[in-house]
Amino acid sequence: MYVYADHAATTPVHEAARKAMLHCLEEDYGNPSSLHSVGQRAREILDEARADVAACLNAEPSEITFTGGGSEADNQALLTGAVLGARKGKKHLITTAFEHHAVLHTMKALEKQGFTVTYLDVHADGVVRLEDVAAALTEDTALVSVMMVNNEIGTIQPIGEIAKLCQDKGVLFHTDAVQAVGHIPVDVKALGVDMLSLAAHKFHGPKGVGALYCRKGIRPEILIQGGAQERGRRGGTENMPGIVGMAAALKEAVLGLPAHMEKVTALRETLIAGLSKIPHSRLNGHRELRCPGTVNFCFEGIEGESLLLWLDAKGVAASSGSACTSGSLDPSHVLLALGLPHEIAHGSLRLSLGADNTEEEVEHILKVVPEVVAYLRGMSPVWEALETGKQKHLI
Numbered sequence: 081m082y083v084y085a086d087h088a089a090t091t092p093v094h095e096a097a098r099k100a101m102l103h104c105l106e107e108d109y110g111n112p113s114s115l116h117s118v119g120q121r122a123r124e125i126l127d128e129a130r131a132d133v134a135a136c137l138n139a140e141p142s143e144i145t146f147t148g149g150g151s152e153a154d155n156q157a158l159l160t161g162a163v164l165g166a167r168k169g170k171k172h173l174i175t176t177a178f179e180h181h182a183v184l185h186t187m188k189a190l191e192k193q194g195f196t197v198t199y200l201d202v203h204a205d206g207v208v209r210l211e212d213v214a215a216a217l218t219e220d221t222a223l224v225s226v227m228m229v230n231n232e233i234g235t236i237q238p239i240g241e242i243a244k245l246c247q248d249k250g251v252l253f254h255t256d257a258v259q260a261v262g263h264i265p266v267d268v269k270a271l272g273v274d275m276l277s278l279a280a281h282k283f284h285g286p287k288g289v290g291a292l293y294c295r296k297g298i299r300p301e302i303l304i305q306g307g308a309q310e311r312g313r314r315g316g317t318e319n320m321p322g323i324v325g326m327a328a329a330l331k332e333a334v335l336g337l338p339a340h341m342e343k344v345t346a347l348r349e350t351l352i353a354g355l356s357k358i359p360h361s362r363l364n365g366h367r368e369l370r371c372p373g374t375v376n377f378c379f380e381g382i383e384g385e386s387l388l389l390w391l392d393a394k395g396v397a398a399s400s401g402s403a404c405t406s407g408s409l410d411p412s413h414v415l416l417a418l419g420l421p422h423e424i425a426h427g428s429l430r431l432s433l434g435a436d437n438t439e440e441e442v443e444h445i446l447k448v449v450p451e452v453v454a455y456l457r458g459m460s461p462v463w464e465a466l467e468t469g470k471q472k473h474l475i
């Protein structure tokens with residue numbers, strides 16, 4: 081048995097998305113900017129996809145800009161907030177220390193351009209506190225960006241409350257909702273956010289396509305100069321197969337959301353209960369405020385990379401955190417932001433389930449993980465030092 085438990089990294093493409101994409105590749109292959117009927121048909125398909133994506137988020141079609149993925153949407157949102165702020169002489173930005181690198185690295189780039197950025201600490205439970213955001217706001221603050229669901233530990237942030245606070249203070253608010261859309265309810269109007277990013281491949285759509293929601297009245301800054309596509313907000317012929325695939329996947333995800341959430345949450349609970357029995361282990365992030373599928377554990381005396389390789393060999397695809405940072409030996413910036421010591425942050429395991437996972441698959445994970453942890457601890461000098469009392473247990 082081989083179990084794919086890395087849905088936070090990417091998801092398999094839904095059949096409805098695949099069919100919609102194939103149709104675009106094989107039949108309606110037109111360029112939506114062409115004036116002839118082939119082009120006009122493509123234009124209709126594009127408009128329909130935009131209306132579908134908007135409806136799934138309770139937005140207006142004109143508030144949706146299609147992008148080349150979640151990272152691009154994040155880049156565009158932060159640039160938009162920064163430029164709009166700078167026009168009013170505001171050059172302070174606020175985010176958290178545990179954002180995705182698409183946000184963190186864009187913030188670093190904006191710092192080089194003269195903006196000041198506050199990186200809020202996250203509490204040990206992986207949840208940002210409203211009062212910390214409130215305390216960081218100044219007269220000079222242009223934009224606050226806080227992710228809706230953290231990609232490594234799965235905790236849900238109080239986005240509606242933060243958006244309300246920002247609105248009251250006249251500060252723009254963006255949320256990276258890449259791990260939320262298609263997994264928990266996301267209603268841009270109910271949340272009151274100004275900007276929101278999403279990526280198709282995190283909800284069973286294709287890779288390389290995403291969207292940025294920008295509330296009416298906020299014009300997104302241009303990242304890609306070119307033609308008049310996306311009403312002049314993003315040049316380049318539209319990625320038609322990607323866009324229709326995203327719209328189809330999102331419709332499926334939103335339609336099946338209650339059932340999906342119930343099923344995946346039940347699987348996750350079984351997983352947490354089973355993994356918690358491993359001695360000197362720790363569930364990272366708030367026990368309840370978490371998205372259905374993602375769990376993140378630390379096992380003392382274990383090195384994350386070897387754990388992953390052994391799990392892969394035993395039939396479990398997992399991650400040590402974000403796909404972008406694995407491959408380096410640095411501990412996860414997310415776990416460090418929660419205040420975990422380096423020794424522990426190194427031994428983390430992220431398992432992220434999807435609606436396609438089964439109870440049998442979770443049982444397989446629960447059989448394999450304790451075996452591999454015990455095996456690796458048996459070979460670990462660190463574990464020996466802990467067990468012989470030469471070093472103190474931290475978990």
Ligand SMILES: *Cc1c(COP(=O)(O)O)cnc(C)c1O
Pocket residue numbers: 088148149150151152154180182227229230231256257258259279280281282288289290
């Ligand atoms: C995956 C992810 C991104 C990046 O999306 P891409 O489409 O891969 O560029 C951004 N933010 C979060 C929280 C993510 O999980």
